Amino acid sequence: MLAEKRRQYAAMNDQASKTRPTIPRPQGFSTRAIHAGARPDPTTGARAQPIYQTTSFVFEDSESAAAYFNLQEYGNTYSRIMNPTVAAFEERLANLEGGAGSVAFASGLAAQAALFVTILEPGDHVIASSALYGGTVTQLKHLFRKLSVELTFVNPDDINAWKAAAKPNTKAFFAETIGNPGGNVLDIEAVAAVAHEVGAPLIIDNTFATAFLCRPFEFGADVVVYSATKFIGGHGTSLGGAVVDKGNFNWSNGRFPVIANASPAYHGLKFHETFGTYGLLMKLRTETLRDLGAALSPFNAFLLALGVETLPLRMKQHVANAQQIADWLAKHPRVGRVSYPGLAASPYAPLVAKYLPKGPGAIFCFDLQGGREAGVRFIAALELFSHLANVGDAKSLVIHPATTTHRQLSDTELAAAGIGPGTIRLSIGLEDSGDLIADLEQALEASR
Amino acid sequence: MTLDLRPYQDTLKIRAALACQRIAVVGLSSNVLRASHFVGYYLLRHGFDVVPVNPREKEVFGRISYPDLASIPGGVDLVDVFREPSAVPGIATDAAKISAKAMWLQYDVISPEGIAIADAAGMNVIVDRCIKIEHARWFGRMHVLGFNTEVISAKRQRL
Numbered sequence: 197m198l199a200e201k202r203r204q205y206a207a208m209n210d211q212a213s214k215t216r217p218t219i220p221r222p223q224g225f226s227t228r229a230i231h232a233g234a235r236p237d238p239t240t241g242a243r244a245q246p247i248y249q250t251t252s253f254v255f256e257d258s259e260s261a262a263a264y265f266n267l268q269e270y271g272n273t274y275s276r277i278m279n280p281t282v283a284a285f286e287e288r289l290a291n292l293e294g295g296a297g298s299v300a301f302a303s304g305l306a307a308q309a310a311l312f313v314t315i316l317e318p319g320d321h322v323i324a325s326s327a328l329y330g331g332t333v334t335q336l337k338h339l340f341r342k343l344s345v346e347l348t349f350v351n352p353d354d355i356n357a358w359k360a361a362a363k364p365n366t367k368a369f370f371a372e373t374i375g376n377p378g379g380n381v382l383d384i385e386a387v388a389a390v391a392h393e394v395g396a397p398l399i400i401d402n403t404f405a406t407a408f409l410c411r412p413f414e415f416g417a418d419v420v421v422y423s424a425t426k427f428i429g430g431h432g433t434s435l436g437g438a439v440v441d442k443g444n445f446n447w448s449n450g451r452f453p454v455i456a457n458a459s460p461a462y463h464g465l466k467f468h469e470t471f472g473t474y475g476l477l478m479k480l481r482t483e484t485l486r487d488l489g490a491a492l493s494p495f496n497a498f499l500l501a502l503g504v505e506t507l508p509l510r511m512k513q514h515v516a517n518a519q520q521i522a523d524w525l526a527k528h529p530r531v532g533r534v535s536y537p538g539l540a541a542s543p544y545a546p547l548v549a550k551y552l553p554k555g556p557g558a559i560f561c562f563d564l565q566g567g568r569e570a571g572v573r574f575i576a577a578l579e580l581f582s583h584l585a586n587v588g589d590a591k592s593l594v595i596h597p598a599t600t601t602h603r604q605l606s607d608t609e610l611a612a613a614g615i616g617p618g619t620i621r622l623s624i625g626l627e628d629s630g631d632l633i634a635d636l637e638q639a640l641e642a643s644r
Numbered sequence: 645m646t647l648d649l650r651p652y653q654d655t656l657k658i659r660a661a662l663a664c665q666r667i668a669v670v671g672l673s674s675n676v677l678r679a680s681h682f683v684g685y686y687l688l689r690h691g692f693d694v695v696p697v698n699p700r701e702k703e704v705f706g707r708i709s710y711p712d713l714a715s716i717p718g719g720v721d722l723v724d725v726f727r728e729p730s731a732v733p734g735i736a737t738d739a740a741k742i743s744a745k746a747m748w749l750q751y752d753v754i755s756p757e758g759i760a761i762a763d764a765a766g767m768n769v770i771v772d773r774c775i776k777i778e779h780a781r782w783f784g785r786m787h788v789l790g791f792n793t794e795v796i797s798a799k800r801q802r803l
Binding site for chain 2: 223227228231232233235236237238239241263266267268269270271272278280282283284285286287290291295296297298299300458463464465466469470471472473474477478481
């Protein structure tokens with residue numbers, strides 16, 4: 197490198213070391229939701245996150261280019277692998293979750309698939325909760341079959357079922373903080389202990405809770421995955437997903453040669469030994485994201501990161517509305533079971549108190565009397581709730597899982613996920629709760 | 645009782661340690677796939693005067709590799725250690741002899757005895773942290789790969 201460049205860097209080091217350091221006190225969640233990952237742009241001073249809508253980045257010189265590709269220096273090369281707008285979103289998510297870092301993907305399912313492809317090899321075994329989002333169940337069943345990975349579904353509420361399913365080739369435990377749509381609340385600490393006993397990581401899909409309501413890392417989880425499409429973005433505008441790594445799982449425990457050993461896909465690099473805490477994240481980004489190509493677009497990253505700025509405010513309102521509506525539904529004569537774990541009578545009340553003290557999200561189900569036909573009439577009569585296949589929007593949403601999101605599942609699988617023929621799933625938005633209750637009331641009447 | 649490492653991971657002490665010019669990297673390997681090589685390369689690129697210390701190497705990055713700290717002409721400001729913990733007390737003693745101002749122990753290089761020696765000599769001691777990551781966090785570009793730098797600032801950043 198040119199001596200001039202070196203002198204320049206040396207002067208910068210000297211100057212930087214003399215400047216007042218950032219306040220070393222740990223800042224609150226709301227402060228970090230707004231500021232993490234988004235230091236004002238050095239070039240323009242833009243205060244909002246600039247959208248770097250570019251495929252690629254011009255190198256300073258050949259040596260810098262080589263250093264970036266060799267992972268010897270942190271730098272931008274190509275937006276399929278990294279992008280400054282996407283990085284701002286990734287850092288914000290990682291910061292709120294308490295992780296070492298994160299890698300964003302084009303969707304939540306892309307993030308999950310990328311994580312599994314990174315840590316698993318043919319012949320490995322995964323234990324997953326049976327109460328998962330239907331799209332995840334389908335992904336695990338069929339993707340794993342094609343990759344020759346064994347899969348066992350267990351009742352997430354039964355800690356002995358997790359223990360009993362463990363085998364010598366078990367390489368991951370997977371569950372949702374709050375099951376979709378059954379509302380199962382996972383005993384994260386207990387399942388993490390079982391996973392660690394066999395030297396496998398516990399991977400948690402935290403989409404329904406978000407880091408505002410629950411931070412699984414604080415209870416022993418190792419990796420968190422997100423569909424950022426839901427509460428993270430919060431407005432139903434943009435698809436996106438992410439893997440957040442806590443950074444302290446020991447991938448060199450002898451059970452993950454795919455991460456610990458020299459990688460043929462990156463000229464013999466040993467990711468865990470070389471990058472330590474950041475080993476999984478580096479491999480996920482520089483190999484899996486590079487090869488699968490499911491990159492998050494800068495524009496989506498901008499919208500998702502903007503959404504996170506109001507995450508604390510929104511989640512408080514989502515939870516408050518959901519609690520009121522669930523309480524009201526539970527007393528309604530035309531309504532059977534209401535699966536909201538925030539109800540006083542919920543079997544999950546002790547787990548909610550431990551893991552979700554600010555409230556168990558805003559997505560839940562209830563059983564309508566009259567089964568399938570009543571369900572169809574109910575949805576047709578709603579005026580404020582939008583009938584669509586998404587959750588975690590500012591707008592209230594409704595769906596009939598048995599005929600839509602969970603359509604690919606057999607009756608047995610449906611029952612295992614806590615879904616009946618008359619089950620209706622609600623995602624409670626940010627409207628006035630009185631208006632939502634009035635809409636539900638007239639639609640329940642119309643469902644007769 | 646395990647040693648409380650937090651005093652050796654303090655933000656202000658880390659930033660003070662990084663305000664140096666000449667760094668001896670003990671255990672620096674010429675193998676481009678070793679962590680020490682990544683770190684040495686990065687430090688050199690960012691304007692530090694890197695002095696390789698490794699009896700098994702003749703030269704790294706075209707710079708003479710010294711067998712030990714005592715052999716370095718002119719001394720160094722900071723000693724960065726990539727060795728097994730049992731080697732740290734000897735390195736700390738040598739670092740004190742050449743009046744190094746700081747000793748930096750990389751991830752998992754944890755030696756209470758070595759730390760005590762460096763403390764007694766008045767050195768700024770950083771433990772179980774990576775000098776490359778900390779530099780990139782505070783002054784570099786760690787944020788471009790989505791890592792959690794934990795840096796919160798509303799000040800306009802330097803290019």
